[in-house]
Amino acid sequence: MRSIYKYLLIVFAIVLQATLMKYIAILGVKPDALLILVIAFSLLNGSGEGITLSLFGGILVDVLFNNAIGFVTISLLIVAYLTGILSKNVFRESTFVAFIFVFLGTILYNLIMIFSMLLMKYDLNPSYLLNVVIVQSIYNSIITIFVYKYIVRLNSFVKSKKFFFKI
Amino acid sequence: MPRFLKNKQFIFVIVIAVALISAMAYTYGGGRNVTPIESAIGGILSPVEKVFYSVGNSISNFFASVKEIGTLRAKNAELEKEVIKLSKNDIMLQEYINENNRLRDMLNFKDNNTNITTKPANIISKNPGNWFNTFNIDVGSDNGIKPKMAVLDEKGNLVGIVTDVGKDWSKVLSIIDVDSSVSALDVRTRDNGIVRGDSNGNLNMIYIPIDSKIEKGDVITTSDMSMFPRGLIIGRVEKVEKDEGSLLKQAVIKPEADFERLEFVQVVTNMKTTGD
Numbered sequence: 001m002r003s004i005y006k007y008l009l010i011v012f013a014i015v016l017q018a019t020l021m022k023y024i025a026i027l028g029v030k031p032d033a034l035l036i037l038v039i040a041f042s043l044l045n046g047s048g049e050g051i052t053l054s055l056f057g058g059i060l061v062d063v064l065f066n067n068a069i070g071f072v073t074i075s076l077l078i079v080a081y082l083t084g085i086l087s088k089n090v091f092r093e094s095t096f097v098a099f100i101f102v103f104l105g106t107i108l109y110n111l112i113m114i115f116s117m118l119l120m121k122y123d124l125n126p127s128y129l130l131n132v133v134i135v136q137s138i139y140n141s142i143i144t145i146f147v148y149k150y151i152v153r154l155n156s157f158v159k160s161k162k163f164f165f166k167i
Numbered sequence: 168m169p170r171f172l173k174n175k176q177f178i179f180v181i182v183i184a185v186a187l188i189s190a191m192a193y194t195y196g197g198g199r200n201v202t203p204i205e206s207a208i209g210g211i212l213s214p215v216e217k218v219f220y221s222v223g224n225s226i227s228n229f230f231a232s233v234k235e236i237g238t239l240r241a242k243n244a245e246l247e248k249e250v251i252k253l254s255k256n257d258i259m260l261q262e263y264i265n266e267n268n269r270l271r272d273m274l275n276f277k278d279n280n281t282n283i284t285t286k287p288a289n290i291i292s293k294n295p296g297n298w299f300n301t302f303n304i305d306v307g308s309d310n311g312i313k314p315k316m317a318v319l320d321e322k323g324n325l326v327g328i329v330t331d332v333g334k335d336w337s338k339v340l341s342i343i344d345v346d347s348s349v350s351a352l353d354v355r356t357r358d359n360g361i362v363r364g365d366s367n368g369n370l371n372m373i374y375i376p377i378d379s380k381i382e383k384g385d386v387i388t389t390s391d392m393s394m395f396p397r398g399l400i401i402g403r404v405e406k407v408e409k410d411e412g413s414l415l416k417q418a419v420i421k422p423e424a425d426f427e428r429l430e431f432v433q434v435v436t437n438m439k440t441t442g443d
Contacts (some may be wrong), residue, residue, distance in 0.1 A: 002336060015212065017295035019219035022427075023227060028368070029297050047176060055183065063205045064212065065294045065301060067330055067340065068195035072188035072296065077187070081180050113298060122345050128367055132297045 003049075005158055006041060010057045013037055014164045029135040031143055032106070034061065038080050040151045042166070044092050047084020054080035075112040079105045083166065095148045098115070102144040106137040188252050199314060199331055203210065206307075206333035213305060213336045216292040224430055231428075264335040284320065285433035286310060295315040300344040300364065302327075303434060307335040317395045324424040325349070325389060325434055341366055342401065343426055350393035351401055352413070356387045362387065362401055362420060370402055370420040377414050381407055387420055396435060 013033040021030045034057050042050025058073030066072060083101055090097050110133045119123060168238075199210075209328050286306040309440040318327045318339050327341040342346050343364040351362040351372060358379040360372040375381055385404040402422040409416050 001237060011271035013214075014295060015216055015219055015292075020223045021295065022293060030295070032296070034295070049184075051176070051180065060208065063201075065292070065296075065303065065338065066299065067301065067338070067346070068191045070191035070194075074184055074187045074191070077180065077183060080374060081176075113296075116191070117298065117345075120191075121364075123363065124345065125365055126369060134271050136297060139180050 005057060010037055013087055014050045026139060027135050029132050031139045036102055038076055038143055039083050039102050040082040040098060043087045043098060044155045047081050050080030050084040055076055068091060071149055075109045078112055080093045093152050095145055098148040099141050099145050101143040103137050104132040107133060132135055174271035182272050185375045192376050201331050201333045209333045209336045213291050223399050283435050284437045288435050289431060290429055300341040302339050303336055304339055305336055307333045307337050309335050311436060312337050312434055313349060315394060316438050319433045320424040321431055325401050326424045336414055350390045353381050354388055359390055370422055372418040375416040375418060377416055379416055381418055
């Protein structure tokens with residue numbers, strides 16, 4: 001039950017994302033805190049946790065904000081699963097590795113999103129698509145540089161046995 | 168049996184993905200009262216979001232007003248001029264209204280200008296992603312909100328349409344979303360068209376006849392041919408384009424409502440047709 005901290009963190013990230021993130025948008029593109037968190041935890045703890053966290057966060061976002069439930073969840077799920085599989089072969093606590101994973105993960109996430117939008121016959125604007133994909137992947141990965149060490153610390157704190165009380 | 172089928176996790180992911188795609192197909196399009204579970208999730212989180220959203224707004228309003236201090240005097244003089252001009256216009260309009268009513272009586276025209284009744288609402292959050300322009304408001308089925316009701320900003324400009332309704336919250340699809348389309352009318356030339364979002368925060372009006380005299384600055388409103396009440400202001404024409412080889416014109420429209428700084432909206436409660 002200790003991982004409740006992670007779930008609370010994800011809920012907090014979603015609330016922040018929906019209310020205050022629009023003030024730090026660059027070129028009209030907001031970073032994605034949920035995606036960063038899911039990729040980071042999936043990288044640290046493997047694909048099993050990636051799947052559960054992405055399902056939890058994705059369904060929450062879809063239920064709260066999206067018209068079609070599953071839009072965000074399916075993209076998050078695929079990215080988290082792949083990250084989890086690939087994480088076996090890399091040095092997990094390194095910020096540089098996280099930087100690369102978030103950069104590529106954001107591109108993949110947005111491509112899956114575009115693909116599902118194409119399936120639903122959305123009328124898409126190619127220049128805007130490119131703008132969102134590029135700006136968001138750079139923005140997300142730069143944020144990762146600054147926050148990843150805190151996520152690692154939180155992760156080891158959650159894992160460690162030194163708890164004052166058990167939830 | 169192929170090797171990858173023995174990987175339980177992989178099969179689990181595939182099953183979940185298929186389930187999600189079916190969920191997507193089932194829920195896409197909106198216009199439904201959400202299930203009690205979804206409604207409860209929104210009910211728990213909306214008060215929290217409301218607090219964050221209003222804090223963010225008040226901070227940004229503070230900075231906006233600091234920025235505006237220098238230009239206040241000039242703006243005030245300009246507005247006073249505008250008021251004088253408008254009050255003159257108002258007298259003229261009164262004359263026209265009387266004349267219009269008299270002529271209507273003579274021709275036995277039915278009055279179809281029903282007044283709209285609205286319910287005020289606060290915005291509690293915006294879509295966290297970059298792809299969709301939707302937001303949530305703090306009224307729901309408890310306040311008589313139904314799917315497909317129109318949503319206006321404080322000044323009465325069209326902002327969007329209610330898609331899903333929870334117990335005390337609902338989702339609104341803005342007209343600038345790529346998925347939205349509204350039947351529209353040029354007030355001056357009476358040309359009909361469809362207004363759609365273009366994912367850049369602007370609107371595209373399509374299906375305008377090639378011989379139309381539509382030009383920059385024209386006011387675009389909702390037409391009587393959709394479920395929206397007619398005469399709601401959508402925006403102004405910014406640019407008219409003609410596709411080579413196509414028999415139709417297109418126009419880029421700047422929305423009249425300020426989607427970046429929306430805080431309060433009103434929901435039209437007496438629509439012609441609302442969901443079920």
